[in-house]
Amino acid sequence: MSNDEQSQSTFTLDGRRIPFTPGQTIMDAALAAGVYIPHLCHKPGYAPHGSCRVCVVRADGRELSACTAPAAADMSVESEVPDIRALRVAVLQMLFAEGNHVCPACEASGNCTLQAVAYHCGMLTPRFPQRFPRRAVDASHPDVILDHNRCILCELCVRASRDHDGKAVFAVSGRGIGSRLIVDAPSGRLGDTDFSAEDAAAHVCPVGAILPRDEAFRTPIGRRRFDVAPVSRVGDVAPDPDAEAPVPDTATEVMV
Amino acid sequence: MSMPLETATHPERLRRVCIEPLTRVEGHGKVTLLLDDADQVQQARLHIVEFRGFERFIQGRPFWELPVTVQRLCGICPVSHHLAAAKACDRLVGVAELSPTAEKVRRLMHFGQVLQSHALHFFHLSSPDLLFGFDDAPAHRNIVGVIQDEPELARRGVLLRRYGQEVIRVCAGKRIHGTGAIPGGVNKALDNADRELLSADIAQVIDWAEEAVVLMQQLFEAGGDAYRSFGAVPANTLSLVRPDGALELYDGGLRARDPDGEPIFDHASDQDYSTLLNEQVKPWSYMKFPFIAALGAEAGWYRVGPLARVNNCDYIDTPRAEAARRAFGAAGEGRPVQAVLATHWARLIELLHCAESIGRLLDDTDIVGNELLREGESGQLGRQRTGIGVIEAPRGTLFHHYEIDPDGLVTRANLIVSTTNNNQAMNESIRRVARDELDGYALTEGLLNRIEVAIRAYDPCLSCATHALGQMPLAVTLARRDGIVLDVLRRDADGAVRRGDEPISSTTATAPA
Numbered sequence: 001m002s003n004d005e006q007s008q009s010t011f012t013l014d015g016r017r018i019p020f021t022p023g024q025t026i027m028d029a030a031l032a033a034g035v036y037i038p039h040l041c042h043k044p045g046y047a048p049h050g051s052c053r054v055c056v057v058r059a060d061g062r063e064l065s066a067c068t069a070p071a072a073a074d075m076s077v078e079s080e081v082p083d084i085r086a087l088r089v090a091v092l093q094m095l096f097a098e099g100n101h102v103c104p105a106c107e108a109s110g111n112c113t114l115q116a117v118a119y120h121c122g123m124l125t126p127r128f129p130q131r132f133p134r135r136a137v138d139a140s141h142p143d144v145i146l147d148h149n150r151c152i153l154c155e156l157c158v159r160a161s162r163d164h165d166g167k168a169v170f171a172v173s174g175r176g177i178g179s180r181l182i183v184d185a186p187s188g189r190l191g192d193t194d195f196s197a198e199d200a201a202a203h204v205c206p207v208g209a210i211l212p213r214d215e216a217f218r219t220p221i222g223r224r225r226f227d228v229a230p231v232s233r234v235g236d237v238a239p240d241p242d243a244e245a246p247v248p249d250t251a252t253e254v255m256v
Numbered sequence: 257m258s259m260p261l262e263t264a265t266h267p268e269r270l271r272r273v274c275i276e277p278l279t280r281v282e283g284h285g286k287v288t289l290l291l292d293d294a295d296q297v298q299q300a301r302l303h304i305v306e307f308r309g310f311e312r313f314i315q316g317r318p319f320w321e322l323p324v325t326v327q328r329l330c331g332i333c334p335v336s337h338h339l340a341a342a343k344a345c346d347r348l349v350g351v352a353e354l355s356p357t358a359e360k361v362r363r364l365m366h367f368g369q370v371l372q373s374h375a376l377h378f379f380h381l382s383s384p385d386l387l388f389g390f391d392d393a394p395a396h397r398n399i400v401g402v403i404q405d406e407p408e409l410a411r412r413g414v415l416l417r418r419y420g421q422e423v424i425r426v427c428a429g430k431r432i433h434g435t436g437a438i439p440g441g442v443n444k445a446l447d448n449a450d451r452e453l454l455s456a457d458i459a460q461v462i463d464w465a466e467e468a469v470v471l472m473q474q475l476f477e478a479g480g481d482a483y484r485s486f487g488a489v490p491a492n493t494l495s496l497v498r499p500d501g502a503l504e505l506y507d508g509g510l511r512a513r514d515p516d517g518e519p520i521f522d523h524a525s526d527q528d529y530s531t532l533l534n535e536q537v538k539p540w541s542y543m544k545f546p547f548i549a550a551l552g553a554e555a556g557w558y559r560v561g562p563l564a565r566v567n568n569c570d571y572i573d574t575p576r577a578e579a580a581r582r583a584f585g586a587a588g589e590g591r592p593v594q595a596v597l598a599t600h601w602a603r604l605i606e607l608l609h610c611a612e613s614i615g616r617l618l619d620d621t622d623i624v625g626n627e628l629l630r631e632g633e634s635g636q637l638g639r640q641r642t643g644i645g646v647i648e649a650p651r652g653t654l655f656h657h658y659e660i661d662p663d664g665l666v667t668r669a670n671l672i673v674s675t676t677n678n679n680q681a682m683n684e685s686i687r688r689v690a691r692d693e694l695d696g697y698a699l700t701e702g703l704l705n706r707i708e709v710a711i712r713a714y715d716p717c718l719s720c721a722t723h724a725l726g727q728m729p730l731a732v733t734l735a736r737r738d739g740i741v742l743d744v745l746r747r748d749a750d751g752a753v754r755r756g757d758e759p760i761s762s763t764t765a766t767a768p769a
Binding site: 104105106107136137139140145147213214216217218219220221222 | 316317318320321323324325328428429430433434435436438439443444629663664665
């Protein structure tokens, strides 16, 4: 063992020692160590946001979002324990009830992180009354569509446009349950902004809210992102050097 | 307009018999009979008691979702809706001709689905009536009875259906509600492993299909005049046919013939369906009543499905099914076969045709080709705003018609589903059965089953067929317990709301006191 590793601080995650460097969050350290913590609004390389609450963990007895909580030496973190899992499922059930997430008809099915995380966390049924909000599809842009029905307000597109594209195409307006994604155009239409299909913001949506136009269902069932490998293996987590390469499983029907 | 036995003159004086639910059909429906004191049937109606609404809730959605969304209309023949919508979307993206690989993979998927649907219908749903008789005990007159008495036949039925489902899975990724067809083509071709998998059993499937045709022919011929006249109604027929007149299930021209087999129109473009056909709504059904426009609502109703298709085509381009068709045609003695029970025979001839066609496609290297998609010549900005896709679903001709806005969002949709096309024909058949078999008799379970036998022959899919949202005339009657009518609120087909006979505004309509 090198001196560096000997001196590196660690915390425990479900009993496993996770090394971290100063400034890393629990999420950063866990993912770097190859340990998956379910998440939606977090993305490596993006400013932590802590809005979706799916990454809830219990650190030294307090429930925190792993993506915003700094790792601390000898901290004891619980993630895959029954009551934390139940909290996660409840958060996911609220997300599904708040928007119009119709997986059977959604072109993001099989590629959707929300769907994959819900499967991973064992969300089997709806729990809360569906709100069935009336939201529009903005198909005014020639290359990308914006379907507000599926937006979970993770603000990854907001951060991508602002921090990576040097634009400000997206923002969240309103408060509480009235919050909604808006675009930077007086008309309110994506086609009237300077948004481009080349922007990072066009490729960061974890659900089916921002999608390339005319590519729907072009990837056959069995070859979609989460058909090939579960989110716990490809959801921003560092690859396990000992793992075998994923093979598409075309014989089973997992995703709708 | 009311057809004979559709509406009794004085229903309040009649005894009501309700067959609910209809059994061994897809979806939920019921039949009501009104009988007088002499047990004469005065009114017979097939009602569809569920309501869908797809035409409305796809409004505002991107058109490219349609093949996947609209197939959820049905769990039995979703591939038909999937492909009809995909054909409409081909028009929307300006692709006039698919690549050979795309067209053949779609056809393969469709043959698989017609095969599995026909196998399900004959072996699971209808064979108990035909094998055991209409009066057999209900506890035995079902697929469990078939498994007990005819285990090999039941086994073949299950395995034929399974084979069709496997064809669909290979083409669309899932047995039910897959994603194979996309605007302009398909998202995958077959690979060699798929071909080997399906090729291993196809010879057996064809043999079983042919033996099923022989069985049904024997059953029909043994039924004699009783089978020939049962529920038989002289009907116009409508189906797609290939340009050379051959039986066609995926794409062709529209052919309509009168009950004598004389042409009404032939090789008409499916894109002109809305000028060839009209639809009527009636206040007592969620299901619309389509008719051939040139003949009017009263005379223009028609039959679709296996009986119509096998009557309508000039030949079948697979040899064993064609031989079976010739034997079938002989039963009509030069005229179209109108016996409703012959629909089972025609259905199994089609099942055989599908099996032979699957075998032929599995030998075709195009199904493992690489050209999956074609782009529209007109480009995105020059897209069509109207897309119409027509296909022969297992139960008959299926029309999908969409209109989109400049952004590609659906503004209007019209679906005429196979079972809807057969609406009047099914009603006419049950009225014939009511007149021939029920009039004057004390009703028994076996007699009422005859009504269901007539409906089953059409293999209706009732969940697919109910789409009259916003157009259906409605009447709400408020009556006291002793039957005295206190108030009537009506909504006409044009949307106008009236109380009693007086026109009133819908906004001022209040609940009767």
